[in-house]
Amino acid sequence: MSLKEVLKEHQERRRKDKLAVMTMVFRRSKPHPLIHQTRLGNEELLLVIDPSTKQLLHFDSLKEAGGRESARQQTLARQVVLERSILADRPAVQLCLDVQDCYIDICSPEVLLLFTDNFDYQHLRRDFVKGLLSDEVMGNKIYTHEIFGDYAARIDNMRAYDVVSKDIIHRWTYPMVPDIRFASPETGIKIGRSNIYKEDGVVLAPTTVIGPSTVLGTGTSIGDKSIVRNSVIGRGCTIGSNVNIEGSHIWNNVTVGDNVQIRHAVICDGVVLKSGAIIEPGVLLSFKVVIGENFTVPAYSKISLVRQRPEEDSSDEELEYAEAASGVAESPPSPFYDGRVVNGSPAHGGDELPESPRWDPSEVGIAGAGCNWSAGQDEEWRHSVAPIPSERIREIVAREEEGELEDDARDMTASSTNDNIAEQVDDDEADEEDESAFFDKEVEALFRRAVTGEAGAHEDHVVLEVNSLKLAYDRSFSDCAGAMFTALLNLASERPHTTSRDLLQNCRQVVVQWGPLLRRFLKSQDDEMEVLLVFEEICVEDNREFAPIFASVLQELYDKDVISEEAIIAWASEKQQADESDKVFVKQCERFIQWLEEASEEDEDDEDEE
Structure with a gap:
């Protein structure tokens, strides 16, 4: 990203208000703990902002409670208390859960003085930012700058x-x-x-x-x-x-x-x-x-090759961390062996150096070199390059679902005392359309990762990630199925073809390979009918080359047990009262639907005879 805009904004604000000592840069990120943790290994942030001035009023991280606590305990661990003064004399405040901290701060010279006066600050966010926001005596202010098209991210794990x-x-x-x-x-x-x-x-x-x-x-x-x-x-x-x-x-x-x-x-x-x-x-x-x-x-x-230093007793967690970090950074390139330094300064006991390093074969194998650093294994998955284990994703999704159930119960209680719901404005509808399109793109991106064999994109993992997107975007299984089916058709369309027969062959290959994945999102007959409606929409609006082979693709979906007989018959029945223009694909499938209905009647007759 370019810093020109945020620098100019900060300088103009400083000319008007000398108490505006800092501007923090943020970017949008979907409000769901799984998105944050699978993306950059960070926790969700809660910002309270004055929408008219972009002044930051409150900053907090919604850290997940450790262990196997209940949903109630998890909810309590993530509760945030806001000062009453934040709401005073302001017509509105904006609570943001959909932000990612870029760790880019434009600071005035006063910030250095504030750090000097508060020499015990160890963490820029946890100590300095929170301390500045809670200090009503000095009155210093922090403002925010949001980026949209630019890219900015911090690498801290x-x-x-x-x-x-x-x-x-x-x-x-x-x-x-x-x-x-x-x-x-x-x-x-x-x-x-x-x-x-x-x-x-x-x-x-x-x-x-x-x-x-x-x-x-x-x-x-x-x-x-x-x-x-x-x-x-x-x-x-x-x-x-x-x-x-x-x-x-x-x-x-x-x-x-x-x-x-x-x-x-x-x-x-x-x-x-x-x-x-x-x-x-x-x-x-x-x-x-x-x-x-x-x-x-x-x-x-x-x-x-550098041995891990033993932890020293200290009441200050941050000083411990800083000491350990500086020890690693400042250690010489030569390794420590049994308290002595090889190829470096003499050992404490004299000038003699060991003839060969003493490495533990259980840590690096025979003739290996190095020592294993112990770490908090419970949290290693969060900050590792390895894909997050499926059981961890299930835990996060399950906690979020339990929390949503509690929220729904509270909302129902509140709604009984307040039946006056404001009408939704056009802007909200536009935002919903944008979010729906973004959701479809995210689902297709996950599917593409599975197609290309990208790391961590096995079928089970894709299902878990799509389910997390479903929660984050408040979507249904039919939405997931529709987006996944669109991705399947896009894949078939991109493969080389010159005729409708070639395209149909591509569709058959895709359905055979990826139909089982689509089937995992079809939880009901309504979900299956949604796929058929999406297919119609694609043939009419997005990609008309599928229109001539609609019936053949539908039969392939039926043959591979992706779409059921009941869903196809129900879809055709719904179209009976529709306009002629909406019956184009039902008529194309007329012979196939008739065959399904006759087969269904024969099955019913056989059951009656029995």
Whole structure:
């Protein structure tokens, strides 16, 4: 994003009001905890803003309660108390749950003085922003700036690192994309179909398979029958044969032996993975770590040549964190061995250095190098590059559904005392249409990920993510089914075809492969009828090349048990009283519908005879 607009806005505000010391940048994000956590690993934010001035009145994060608490406890953990003064002398306030903090702040010089006066501030948001908003004596003010078309995001954990990297590869950050901003003058980058980027000087064996959303750096060579998908491979890497790399970030000068499996991991410069090693999802291997032959690194492990310092007793959590972080950053590149530093300063007990490092084979395998850093395993899934486990998604969705049931009960009680509901304005209807279109695009994007085999896009995972979108957008299963069916037809239409017969063959292939996924969103006969209505709308308005093969596609959906006989007959019955223009596709299916009705009558007769 360009900072010109927000800088100008901040400067103009400062000229009018010297107490306007800070402007914070936000962007829109759908209000659902699953969206925030699967996207950047962050919690939901609640902002209270004066809509007329854009002044920030309240800032809070709706942190999920830990453990297995009930929905009631989860709700209490996420409750927010607003000061009465926020509502005083203001005709309206705006409560925002649909925002993402970009961590871009335009500050006046007074901010530095405020930090000096409050030397115990450790966290910019939790301490400084909240402290500034609650300080009524000084009267300093914070304002907000919302971006719409621009891209801005903060990388403060590995999930955010992975997501922003994927956004760059998918060109959401244009012109900051690999072939424009990251290519060196000496080395060019070629972009192929499905967002495959290759620098000059990449050597691939004839049987190597490079999947979608992949970047390969110069000087990298990949052996026979190796597969790389949805990954970034740096420069100067040597990758052996029969290697499978998926959803991972491999930096420069990494050596990967034969028959190695790497899934959703981050591998830093100079790492060596010996033959047969398996790197499970969520693993982070620091600089020059060596993993022994046929050794499996467990999920979410963090391995480094620098030994982890023991935690020191401290009552200040933030000081503890800062001390640990600075220790990692300032540690020399040489590893610690049993309290002594190799290739560095002499050991405390004398000048003698150990002849060889002492690494635990249970952590890095035989002849490996590195030590495993312990971490809070309960939260590792939240900030890892690995896809969020299905059971975690189910927990979040279940908690949200339970919370919605409680909200519905409270709303019903409130509505009994207040029957006067304001009429919906035209602007709200327009917003609803925009949101519906956005929902359809999000569902299709999830389906496309499954089609291309992108990391974390297995059928069960797609179903869970679509269900989370359903909750976030307040949609029904019929909406999900309609959006998914549209995505199926778009896929069939994009495949090569010159005649209606070719298009029908494409549809049959798509229905065979993806019909079971669509079926998982058809919970009732009404949902199935909604799919037929969507099909009609597509044939009339969006893609008329499907119109001549409507009946054939419908029969294929019936043959593959996607649409039931009852739904088709009910759809045809509803059309009997419609205008002639609405009966076009019913007439096209007349013979098929007649056959279904006769078959249904025969079944009923057989049941009567029995």
